[in-house]
Amino acid sequence: MTHYIFLLVGAVLVNNVVLVKILGLCPFMGVSRKLETAFGMGAATTFVLTVATGASYIIDRYLLLPFGLEYLRTLSFIVTIAAIVQLTEMVIQKTSPLLHQVLGIYLPLITTNCAVLGVPLLNIANRHDFVESLLFGAGSAIGFSFVLVLFAGIRERVEGADVPPHFRGAAIAMVTAGLMSLAFMGFAGLDRYQ
Amino acid sequence: MISALAIMALGAVVLGAALGYASIRFRVEGDPLVEKIEAILPQTQCGQCGYPGCKPYAAAISAGEADINLCPPGGMDGVRKLADLLGREVKPLEAEEKPKQIAIIDEQTCIGCTLCIQACPVDAIVGAAKQMHTIIEPLCTGCELCVKPCPVECISMQPIAENIDNWKWKYPVFEIKRAA
Amino acid sequence: MLAKLFRFKGGVKPQTNKAISVHEPIGRAPLPARLFVPLHQSIGGAPNPLVQAGDSVLKGQLIGAADAWVSAAVHAPTSGRVLAVEEHVAAHPSGLPTLCVVIEPDGRDEWIERRPVDHHSLPPERVRELLRDAGVVGLGGAAFPSHAKLTPARAVAMEHLVINGAECEPFMTCDDMLMRERADEIVRGIAIFRELLSAREVLIGIEDNKQEAIAAMQEAVLRLAPDYRVVAVPTRYPAGGAKQLIRVLTGKEVPASRRSTELGVQCFNVATVYTAYRALACGEPVLSRIVTLTGNVERPRNWEVWLGTPMREVVALARPRADSSSFLMGGPMMGFEIPDLDAPVVKATNCIIAASPALFPPPPPEMPCIRCGACAEACPHELQPFELYWFARARNFGKTQEYYIFDCIECGCCSYVCPSHIPLVQYFRFAKSEIWAREREKQAADAAKERFELRNARAEREQAEKAERLARAASAKASEKRAPPDPGNKPAPESAPAVDQPPAAAGEVAMTAGDAEAIRKAAIAAAIERARSQRESAQPRNTDRLSAGQQREIAAVEARRAARSTAATAAASGTAAATDSGGAAVPPAGSRRDD
Numbered sequence: 001m002t003h004y005i006f007l008l009v010g011a012v013l014v015n016n017v018v019l020v021k022i023l024g025l026c027p028f029m030g031v032s033r034k035l036e037t038a039f040g041m042g043a044a045t046t047f048v049l050t051v052a053t054g055a056s057y058i059i060d061r062y063l064l065l066p067f068g069l070e071y072l073r074t075l076s077f078i079v080t081i082a083a084i085v086q087l088t089e090m091v092i093q094k095t096s097p098l099l100h101q102v103l104g105i106y107l108p109l110i111t112t113n114c115a116v117l118g119v120p121l122l123n124i125a126n127r128h129d130f131v132e133s134l135l136f137g138a139g140s141a142i143g144f145s146f147v148l149v150l151f152a153g154i155r156e157r158v159e160g161a162d163v164p165p166h167f168r169g170a171a172i173a174m175v176t177a178g179l180m181s182l183a184f185m186g187f188a189g190l191d192r193y194q
Numbered sequence: 195m196i197s198a199l200a201i202m203a204l205g206a207v208v209l210g211a212a213l214g215y216a217s218i219r220f221r222v223e224g225d226p227l228v229e230k231i232e233a234i235l236p237q238t239q240c241g242q243c244g245y246p247g248c249k250p251y252a253a254a255i256s257a258g259e260a261d262i263n264l265c266p267p268g269g270m271d272g273v274r275k276l277a278d279l280l281g282r283e284v285k286p287l288e289a290e291e292k293p294k295q296i297a298i299i300d301e302q303t304c305i306g307c308t309l310c311i312q313a314c315p316v317d318a319i320v321g322a323a324k325q326m327h328t329i330i331e332p333l334c335t336g337c338e339l340c341v342k343p344c345p346v347e348c349i350s351m352q353p354i355a356e357n358i359d360n361w362k363w364k365y366p367v368f369e370i371k372r373a374a
Numbered sequence: 375m376l377a378k379l380f381r382f383k384g385g386v387k388p389q390t391n392k393a394i395s396v397h398e399p400i401g402r403a404p405l406p407a408r409l410f411v412p413l414h415q416s417i418g419g420a421p422n423p424l425v426q427a428g429d430s431v432l433k434g435q436l437i438g439a440a441d442a443w444v445s446a447a448v449h450a451p452t453s454g455r456v457l458a459v460e461e462h463v464a465a466h467p468s469g470l471p472t473l474c475v476v477i478e479p480d481g482r483d484e485w486i487e488r489r490p491v492d493h494h495s496l497p498p499e500r501v502r503e504l505l506r507d508a509g510v511v512g513l514g515g516a517a518f519p520s521h522a523k524l525t526p527a528r529a530v531a532m533e534h535l536v537i538n539g540a541e542c543e544p545f546m547t548c549d550d551m552l553m554r555e556r557a558d559e560i561v562r563g564i565a566i567f568r569e570l571l572s573a574r575e576v577l578i579g580i581e582d583n584k585q586e587a588i589a590a591m592q593e594a595v596l597r598l599a600p601d602y603r604v605v606a607v608p609t610r611y612p613a614g615g616a617k618q619l620i621r622v623l624t625g626k627e628v629p630a631s632r633r634s635t636e637l638g639v640q641c642f643n644v645a646t647v648y649t650a651y652r653a654l655a656c657g658e659p660v661l662s663r664i665v666t667l668t669g670n671v672e673r674p675r676n677w678e679v680w681l682g683t684p685m686r687e688v689v690a691l692a693r694p695r696a697d698s699s700s701f702l703m704g705g706p707m708m709g710f711e712i713p714d715l716d717a718p719v720v721k722a723t724n725c726i727i728a729a730s731p732a733l734f735p736p737p738p739p740e741m742p743c744i745r746c747g748a749c750a751e752a753c754p755h756e757l758q759p760f761e762l763y764w765f766a767r768a769r770n771f772g773k774t775q776e777y778y779i780f781d782c783i784e785c786g787c788c789s790y791v792c793p794s795h796i797p798l799v800q801y802f803r804f805a806k807s808e809i810w811a812r813e814r815e816k817q818a819a820d821a822a823k824e825r826f827e828l829r830n831a832r833a834e835r836e837q838a839e840k841a842e843r844l845a846r847a848a849s850a851k852a853s854e855k856r857a858p859p860d861p862g863n864k865p866a867p868e869s870a871p872a873v874d875q876p877p878a879a880a881g882e883v884a885m886t887a888g889d890a891e892a893i894r895k896a897a898i899a900a901a902i903e904r905a906r907s908q909r910e911s912a913q914p915r916n917t918d919r920l921s922a923g924q925q926r927e928i929a930a931v932e933a934r935r936a937a938r939s940t941a942a943t944a945a946a947s948g949t950a951a952a953t954d955s956g957g958a959a960v961p962p963a964g965s966r967r968d969d
Contacts, residue, residue, distance in 0.1 A: 030281065063205075069198050072198060072201070075202070079205060090216045159770060160768030160770065232823075237826065248826075305902070316829070317828070335819075345901065345902055356468075356470065357470055358466055362804075362811055363803035363807045364804065365804050
């Protein structure tokens with residue numbers, strides 16, 4: 001049990017997918033201008049990433065490995081993720097227009113989120129079993145959302161700050177992200193008590 | 195090799211079938227995005243974007259056919275809001291931005307031809323055949339659509355003057371001279 | 375009578391500077407050579423002018439009638455002749471003009487017939503109407519029409535009537551002097567308001583630095599209405615804010631964007647109560663108000679000034695010193711610099727302060743916000759000014775609303791305490807007016823959209839009707855062909871959709887189908903020719919052959935148009951319907967052509 005908790009907390013904080021693994025930077029920079037959109041993107045990514053890790057584990061374990069087709073991993077994972085995203089979008093649009101309005105345009109963006117591809121690949125590299133894969137996927141997704149929301153909160157403040165003109169926009173966001181990344185390095189200290 | 199092809203083909207068929215089924219099963223009529231876009235557009239119905247009104251333009255933006263910087267009455271503010279909504283980059287406006295204007299009919303020259311009444315998209319002109327026309331100022335959106343049809347060129351666009359009701363407090367200005 | 379007092383959070387204690395202007399009693403300012411009485415002196419609808427150039431008016435005569443329920447009438451302050459109804463610079467921070475009635479006093483100061491009423495004998499609605507028509511508005515500075523505040527809430531019984539004599543703004547002493555000199559009238563006025571609201575208890579709150587006023591009011595209360603309570607409240611700015619005074623006296627806190635009526639409390643300024651009493655018991659509408667002239671002047675004093683007196687003449691009474699650089703209307707905390715001293719005194723002008731660099735040194739340069747939180751501690755509304763500032767500065771107006779910018783009363787406490795000298799209130803005013811402007815634009819856009827959709831629907835309907843008519847005509851023709859032609863029974867030419875247009879009109883350029891194209895072109899050419907010749911003959915306004923009555927009518931309409939009355943909007947809704955029936959709308963009378 002503690003093993004699973006450590007895996008989850010480790011995925012959220014210590015091995016944060018954005019700030020430590022530096023995956024999924026484009027939505028991190030692109031969708032963090034407003035707090036509300038960051039919440040929407042975080043929720044959508046959490047859902048898709050968790051489902052995608054589960055699905056890709058099954059595909060890898062029962063389809064690719066038995067036939068010795070490991071070299072098709074990236075390809076088949078991308079196709080699977082794209083299909084899941086599309087399906088999710090359609091289902092949400094039909095069943096909950098309100099949620100669709102919130103997530104709306106962010107859902108298709110997830111297809112190109114490299115974190116969503118990277119986490120299943122990391123799962124396989126770390127030889128996680130099914131439950132571990134799901135936990136690692138969910139942990140990474142929560143870590144992504146957490147950091148995204150924090151970052152959006154900071155960026156909303158930065159809007160009002162006296163930033164030198166050439167640093168406005170993406171430049172100051174990069175600096176901020178770098179500082180946040182440094183801060184998250186501090187969580188590496190949690191490792192010692194593992 | 196064969197098995198690889200077979201598996202990829204199987205995957206493609208399964209996923210394609212699932213998506214195809216879903217697109218029929220979960221079809222949604224209308225596009226909620228169009229309404230959101232239209233709420234940002236200034237509703238001048240001027241057609242300066244190249245579309246016959248604000249709603250068609252909104253639909254075109256939503257479908258990805260039109261750029262977001264084609265609406266001069268909305269100004270840079272409107273472009274920024276659209277960029278925000280759609281997650282697109284802010285682009286400079288295609289045409290130059292003008293201050294808000296309204297049309298004024300020179301009542302001496304008007305011949306009462308009703309052409310401008312037919313051109314006005316928002317029913318802001320009163321008048322009848324052979325009677326002088328006039329513009330209801332609060333209703334005029336400044337779309338300029340009435341200017342061209344007038345055969346005697348008696349309609350001119352004039353910027354809206356500042357008055358007590360629309361006066362705004364200015365952004366506090368920091369006087370550098372005093373600080374130095 | 376020991377009363378438990380409560381505290382409001384925040385507030386500041388600026389130097390009061392009140393003593394200088396209370397040595398002399400209230401003086402009566404002389405009549406100026408010209409009075410510029412603005413028609414729009416209260417919050418709410420702008421009154422329409424009832425007089426025109428050349429009319430003679432009597433003192434107290436109605437010159438602007440209330441336009442809506444929330445609006446108040448305006449009267450001639452003295453007898454004389456109306457010189458013009460025109461735009462004149464307003465007592466407003468913008469220095470922009472507003473529609474004024476310019477009156478040249480004849481010096482006789484002749485009253486219109488005054489009709490004192492006994493408010494007991496009248497139904498409350500009638501009393502409220504009388505107050506509106508007497509132009510009674512809140513004289514504390516906000517100028518909100520008082521009658522609109524005198525309707526008790528249906529659900530909540532009126533518990534407390536709070537009378538505001540706190541006058542917390544530094545320098546200002548007009549309410550103080552009024553209470554000292556005219557306490558009896560105030561107390562009698564309170565009785566009227568109490569009856570209208572059927573309030574259980576009356577609390578008169580006066581800051582404890584006005585001992586004479588407290589004594590005068592207590593004496594009057596003892597004599598006239600012993601159950602009112604005169605309460606000395608601690609001197610702390612802004613104790614005179616309505617919500618703050620209610621908090622101090624009753625302990626009730628008015629929640630954000632709710633009215634005090636919903637809690638069973640209503641608050642009026644002492645000067646308002648006084649004018650209401652004069653309006654009912656003497657039949658005298660609001661013609662003057664007491665203005666404190668103070669600051670960098672040789673003779674600071676309170677004057678009863680006729681509304682419409684140019685501030686230049688008022689200021690001269692106090693003899694401002696030579697180094698006076700500018701003049702403030704209102705107090706130093708909430709007032710604004712008067713952009714032009716030609717602006718007239720209005721109902722909201724409670725104080726004019728001559729400012730000099732020595733008295734109000736220019737503020738040190740604005741420094742960055744260090745988020746010390748001093749402003750949040752000083753804010754009497756428990757807002758977070760540093761957050762509001764941050765978002766107002768970034769023009770993030772949605773966020774400012776999330777932080778309740780519209781609960782800010784612009785009291786200036788935050789700017790006063792800010793160690794970085796940030797003009798916080800200016801930022802808030804900027805944000806508020808931007809939000810209002812956006813709101814207006816949004817509403818205009820929505821209305822435009824609605825009209826556009828209506829128009830499209832109408833066009834579609836007309837199209838369908840036309841098609842139907844054409845089809846009918848075609849079928850008639852077909853049947854005609856089949857039957858032998860009957861020369862006396864031709865099908866009516868159904869091509870012109872406009873129904874009531876005179877036939878054979880040369881200038882007629884309405885939609886006509888098919889072969890009428892050539893005729894139409896000729897007609898346009900003829901019309902252009904006529905228009906050109908007309909322009910050359912240069913009749914400036916086409917109004918020289920009108921009767922006096924018509925001219926008067928035109929002048930009235932022009933004035934109304936200039937005032938941008940809301941009537942235009944109302945007319946608009948009629949337009950759609952009018953143009954609907956084929957363009958038979960009648961143009962407004964003001965633009966009637968006489969050829």
